[in-house]
Amino acid sequence: MSRVYVFKDYGGPETEALLDRPIPQPGRGEILVEVKAAGVNPVDWKIREGQLGRSPNRALPAPMGREVAGVVAAIGTDVEEFRVDDEVLGPVAPGQGGFADHALLRASDAVTKPAELSFEIAATIAVAGTTAYDLTHAIDLEPGATVLVLGAGGGVGSLATEIGRVHQFRVIGVASERKRELIESLGAEFVRSGVGVAETVRELAPDGVDLIVDLVGGEALRAVAPLAKSPDHIFSAPDPETAEELGGSGRPNDPESLRRITEVIGYGAITPRISATYPLAAAREALAYVESGHATGKVVIIP
Template sequence: MPKAYVFTRSGGPEVEALVEQEAPTPGPGELLVAVRAAGVNPVDWKLRNGYTRPGSAPPQYPAVFGSEAAGVVEQVGPGVEGLEVGDAVFGNPLTGGYAEYTLMPVAVTAHKPEGLSFTDAAALPVAAATAYDGIRQLDPAPGSTLLINGAGGGVGVAAVQLARHFGVRVIGTSSAAKKDFVESLGAVHVPSGPGVVDRVRAVAPDGVDAVYDLVGGDALRAVAELLTDRKRLISAGGKPLAVELGGAAVVRARTAAVLDEVARLAVSGAFRAYVTQTYPLAEAAAALRAVESGHTRGKIVIEVAAA
């Protein structure tokens, strides 16, 4: 019977389990996908801890982890057009990506280009698409200066590269340990933590034109001081606080068209997915612990099955 990595109730790592469960059946507008790879994101363990996405119903237990996946279409539901059995796809699963089989909605599923591996494709629907949506929302002018607060994580890595691709100067904050990594992406690195505002001003005496926050909390409060126009502040890490400070939350498009564009940019070399670690499904717990630690570089992906 197919395997899946689940959480059985709200709580910590003790509520996680690798289980066997039947493959789901696709409904209207849905695809049954044999998963090849699944991206690991902070939202995965936050959902386990009890977080509920705005507008979403509480999870039905056992709930399968995973908000992004890539694989091969096994079955199509009623009304599906444009995708068929055997197609390689990636997107946002309905029933969790840490599984051998998952359901994916056609509206947020795209063809995987031949030049993109399943592993890299599985790293795009959450982190890279969030980065793309945020950069497009800010629409920074070429030559302007963008501060990315939290440049070393999955979203930050993609955001730095995309902004640089569009001709924007990027200052990226992260821990000192990620300095070389952030600089390799094309950003000017500034160590995060107390005194970050003075350090940013030292490398950008003319100020910054926009801030893309991926951290939230006190780190967001600090860098907000760098802007005279708070409307140029967006956040994916502390959305309510960003609004309180006069900015906005990142507006997610969540469409197949965005996934197509992100994949095109990846294949063209505009940015790399930067998958820095992979784990088999049997070691999903270790993959989650790595992301939950908050110290990862780039993306972690669970390779569910061989391509």
């Protein structure tokens, strides 16, 4: 048997449960991965709430967790890329879940885990890592460009801040006071979130900013949008609607971003910050922490 964390119906955390099931078998083009670590993301509870639609293809109970790292335990037909015992990372296949002892991945979506990386770090790359990569590469910028990261202390924001610094951008990171130390340790200038953010950033960057990387959306995004030198240099992962209204866009999706950011993290240029790890039996607590909206860095579940 194999454990999997699910939601039984669309709604709140009370619908979540840890179930036993037979080990899933990989189909065509799929690999079965023994999960060593799984990243927790806001999308996990947003799917549970039905915010991403109540897909008739998502059978209930629905497995939770979108990004994993682990060891290949079995191979489906037509898989050329991997062999049993390979260490891999990637997003789970549609309808599958990563908060589990075993998960199915599409072989074409997975990549080899660099040997230097721990499974915990590797488990943060497929969702948070690629998002941070896509947002920071949304437009071509020269070293010295000014990038504003709204929500710089969270899973995606802390990585986006690090990537920005690797490119020698000047990064201004907006977060709550308790994340000041983290933001400054990442090499960014800290600005406290809340009232007066736009004025403070304007004092630091009187000519405005070259890129806005938004991880918060809504009113917080509206408040800083006028700081962008050009409105089409605003990119929002959580709130594409507001970004578009302001002249910007949602997250771009580069199909090569998983390979690229895995390579960059593999050679140690940036290191995802993991603030908390939880055993699978405590998946509810891990999700509740991320659902609070104020997580620091990445949160990881270890089966």
